[in-house]
Amino acid sequence: MDKDRKRKTIYDLAVLAEASPSAVSSVLNGTWEKRRISKKLATKVLRIAEEQGYHLNAQASLLRRDRSNIVGMIVPKYDNRYFGEIAEQFEAKARARGMFPVITCTQRDPDLEFEAAKELVAYQVECLISTGATDPDRIAAFCRAAGVQALNLDLPGQDAPSVISDNYTGARDLTRLILDRCQSDLGWHGALRFVGGRLSDHNTAARLRGFLDAHAALGLTVPEAFIKATGYSASAAWSSLQDFSPSGPAGIFVNSTISLEGVVRWHSELGSEARHVRYGCFDWDPFGKFLPGNVGMVEQDVSAMLEELFTRIGTPQAAGAPTLIPCKLRAF
Amino acid sequence: MDKDRKRKTIYDLAVLAEASPSAVSSVLNGTWEKRRISKKLATKVLRIAEEQGYHLNAQASLLRRDRSNIVGMIVPKYDNRYFGEIAEQFEAKARARGMFPVITCTQRDPDLEFEAAKELVAYQVECLISTGATDPDRIAAFCRAAGVQALNLDLPGQDAPSVISDNYTGARDLTRLILDRCQSDLGWHGALRFVGGRLSDHNTAARLRGFLDAHAALGLTVPEAFIKATGYSASAAWSSLQDFSPSGPAGIFVNSTISLEGVVRWHSELGSEARHVRYGCFDWDPFGKFLPGNVGMVEQDVSAMLEELFTRIGTPQAAGAPTLIPCKLRAF
DNA sequence: CTGAATTGCTCAATCGATTGCGCAAAATGT
DNA sequence: ACATTTTGCGCAATCGATTGAGCAATTCAG
Numbered sequence: 001m002d003k004d005r006k007r008k009t010i011y012d013l014a015v016l017a018e019a020s021p022s023a024v025s026s027v028l029n030g031t032w033e034k035r036r037i038s039k040k041l042a043t044k045v046l047r048i049a050e051e052q053g054y055h056l057n058a059q060a061s062l063l064r065r066d067r068s069n070i071v072g073m074i075v076p077k078y079d080n081r082y083f084g085e086i087a088e089q090f091e092a093k094a095r096a097r098g099m100f101p102v103i104t105c106t107q108r109d110p111d112l113e114f115e116a117a118k119e120l121v122a123y124q125v126e127c128l129i130s131t132g133a134t135d136p137d138r139i140a141a142f143c144r145a146a147g148v149q150a151l152n153l154d155l156p157g158q159d160a161p162s163v164i165s166d167n168y169t170g171a172r173d174l175t176r177l178i179l180d181r182c183q184s185d186l187g188w189h190g191a192l193r194f195v196g197g198r199l200s201d202h203n204t205a206a207r208l209r210g211f212l213d214a215h216a217a218l219g220l221t222v223p224e225a226f227i228k229a230t231g232y233s234a235s236a237a238w239s240s241l242q243d244f245s246p247s248g249p250a251g252i253f254v255n256s257t258i259s260l261e262g263v264v265r266w267h268s269e270l271g272s273e274a275r276h277v278r279y280g281c282f283d284w285d286p287f288g289k290f291l292p293g294n295v296g297m298v299e300q301d302v303s304a305m306l307e308e309l310f311t312r313i314g315t316p317q318a319a320g321a322p323t324l325i326p327c328k329l330r331a332f
Numbered sequence: 333m334d335k336d337r338k339r340k341t342i343y344d345l346a347v348l349a350e351a352s353p354s355a356v357s358s359v360l361n362g363t364w365e366k367r368r369i370s371k372k373l374a375t376k377v378l379r380i381a382e383e384q385g386y387h388l389n390a391q392a393s394l395l396r397r398d399r400s401n402i403v404g405m406i407v408p409k410y411d412n413r414y415f416g417e418i419a420e421q422f423e424a425k426a427r428a429r430g431m432f433p434v435i436t437c438t439q440r441d442p443d444l445e446f447e448a449a450k451e452l453v454a455y456q457v458e459c460l461i462s463t464g465a466t467d468p469d470r471i472a473a474f475c476r477a478a479g480v481q482a483l484n485l486d487l488p489g490q491d492a493p494s495v496i497s498d499n500y501t502g503a504r505d506l507t508r509l510i511l512d513r514c515q516s517d518l519g520w521h522g523a524l525r526f527v528g529g530r531l532s533d534h535n536t537a538a539r540l541r542g543f544l545d546a547h548a549a550l551g552l553t554v555p556e557a558f559i560k561a562t563g564y565s566a567s568a569a570w571s572s573l574q575d576f577s578p579s580g581p582a583g584i585f586v587n588s589t590i591s592l593e594g595v596v597r598w599h600s601e602l603g604s605e606a607r608h609v610r611y612g613c614f615d616w617d618p619f620g621k622f623l624p625g626n627v628g629m630v631e632q633d634v635s636a637m638l639e640e641l642f643t644r645i646g647t648p649q650a651a652g653a654p655t656l657i658p659c660k661l662r663a664f
Numbered sequence: 665c666t667g668a669a670t671t672g673c674t675c676a677a678t679c680g681a682t683t684g685c686g687c688a689a690a691a692t693g694t
Numbered sequence: 695a696c697a698t699t700t701t702g703c704g705c706a707a708t709c710g711a712t713t714g715a716g717c718a719a720t721t722c723a724g
Contacts, residue, residue: 007478007479020675021711022675022676022711023672025710028711031712036673037672038673056711057456058454058455059395059456059710060679061711061712063389063391063392063680064678064712066679079420101436104435105419107420234618261618267622286593287592287620292624341681343680343681354704357680370703388681391681392679393681396680396681397681
């Protein structure tokens with residue numbers, strides 16, 4: 001039918017049902033009993049709506065309503081299990097609470113992050129969650145001005161409540177595990193190298209502290225040259241190891257699964273020397289367990305982080321210190 | 333300020349700027365030159381908007397405009413690189429074309445898929461892309477009724493144009509690679525096993541055809557018991573191999589990275605027998621290259637698929653045969 | 665059989681931005 | 695000085711759904 005070219009509205013249905021637009025509206029949004037519409041008319045309207053392929057215009061509906069129920073999230077990447085799980089679970093938990101989740105991926109680009117935040121605010125999100133954002137405070141400030149609740153996940157900020165992993169403890173435990181395995185597998189006791197991330201990044205800094213403290217507790221000192229926080233790409237991790245050709249036992253703390261890709265490549269290119277190398281990685285991946293030399297991974301507790309996050313949504317609070325969620329150490 | 337509790341509107345700005353709402357609107361949406369608003373007033377309005385933390389109400393704007401520029405996509409999961417890349421690139425390419433992308437993840441749940449499709453249509457998407465949907469035709473039918481363009485990605489449907497990988501050729505080439513490597517590495521020539529996926533699924537069926545044809549071309553027949561398309565989970569793949577303890581050379585075609593997780597686990601539990609096993613996987617993962625026994629992976633050309641998809645957006649066409657995008661074989 | 669309560673529905677304002685139309689004032693031409 | 699054009703802006707309708715208020719018809723109480 002040619003008239004199908006225009007989307008149907010409640011006014012179209014009202015004509016067909018020989019009723020008023022308000023009656024149609026209340027039938028369609030479920031308030032018809034409260035508004036004392038007869039079951040007969042309700043049934044008729046629903047039938048006609050079905051026949052006509054009617055669907056709500058959310059823009060019109062949201063414009064009139066006082067609440068949008070939309071919760072927005074920005075995530076940097078979908079290229080690892082951690083952010084993938086955050087996105088999946090955020091959507092699921094939001095739906096379970098009757099909210100409408102909208103996620104957008106910002107490629108670790110600060111400007112895109114900010115643009116995306118503005119777009120989400122324009123879409124009337126009631127709460128905006130910045131996940132792993134490079135500049136969460138810029139977004140929080142913008143949200144404050146727009147009267148939108150802001151929250152930070154994974155990376156903390158000063159201007160909004162933050163839920164993050166207990167990076168320090170996770171890193172300390174992982175470091176200890178790698179050191180132990182170097183001892184038991186290789187009969188070697190020495191300082192590990194730290195590969196990946198950026199020291200300006202809160203999480204990397206916290207993990208480095210845990211890394212160093214675990215060494216100190218065992219009487220080990222880490223030479224400064226062992227700290228190679230050269231960024232978040234696989235190739236950067238690989239490059240940073242090009243000057244390192246272990247002639248004896250060695251161990252590495254890898255700061256993310258992306259960096260792990262580079263470390264594993266380096267490791268595979270070592271040839272027979274690879275058997276003297278042990279490493280572990282902060283962040284989990286299902287294939288990690290099967291990579292030669294990998295002794296364990298830290299899995300961040302995404303579910304717990306999001307549960308904690310959702311307790312904050314809808315109840316604005318001051319920023320305060322970040323809430324720390326314990327990680328799970330997976331030893332292989 | 334207390335009045336900040338309500339979001340600012342163009343009417344608020346109009347009062348502050350001593351101008352009309354229409355002038356304010358045209359300044360803010362960039363049509364002020366066309367409407368012959370003086371630069372002086374434009375500057376003033378922009379300054380006040382900035383000061384007041386004004387942001388557009390997209391609902392109101394979209395209600396009035398004739399086009400939304402929103403493109404919607406549903407994806408089943410974010411737990412592998414393939415869908416992750418699809419999501420990332422879809423967002424990037426949509427933005428580059430001035431569209432607003434909205435992606436939602438439906439957990440391979442047919443009902444959730446349909447609910448999500450309805451929600452996206454309510455948000456006035458101009459085009460809805462069903463990625464890897466279990467029932468794309470149901471969604472396409474709904475879109476048709478609502479007057480929204482529908483497209484399928486990754487898995488084809490009858491009721492909307494589809495862009496998918498050339499699964500047949502990719503699988504045939506991968507099968508050939510595994511067979512070759514079994515010959516060269518193990519000096520063995522024999523039928524492979526096929527693990528993962530579901531035969532009712534178009535892609536699995538196409539891949540199985542390629543798998544069988546590659547065997548036939550080399551004069552090999554595959555016993556029916558070698559076909560273990562038992563679903564999409566790692567544990568199902570693992571379980572399906574529990575009755576298989578190779579006492580000699582063996583090879584496996586793995587139908588997805590998720591299934592690969594199960595196969596690799598099985599492989600790692602084989603002990604010393606594992607050295608006689610070779611496998612390859614349809615779909616790519618950065619760690620795949622380093623998994624013992626893995627001889628190669630098929631990388632689907634996400635970028636090409638999406639480019640093809642975007643040529644379709646905005647120019648509705650009949651369904652027709654799926655467009656096939658060649659895959660890239662990565663031999664290790 | 666009359667007044668009160670209930671039922672079933674409609675009217676009209678409203679949400680915030682957009683846009684065709686039109687009107688004064690200023691600038692320009694002659 | 696007068697006619698014409700240009701500049702600068704405001705008015706009011708509109709998009710589609712929601713909702714408080716209210717009206718007529720029906721049912722009920724006594």
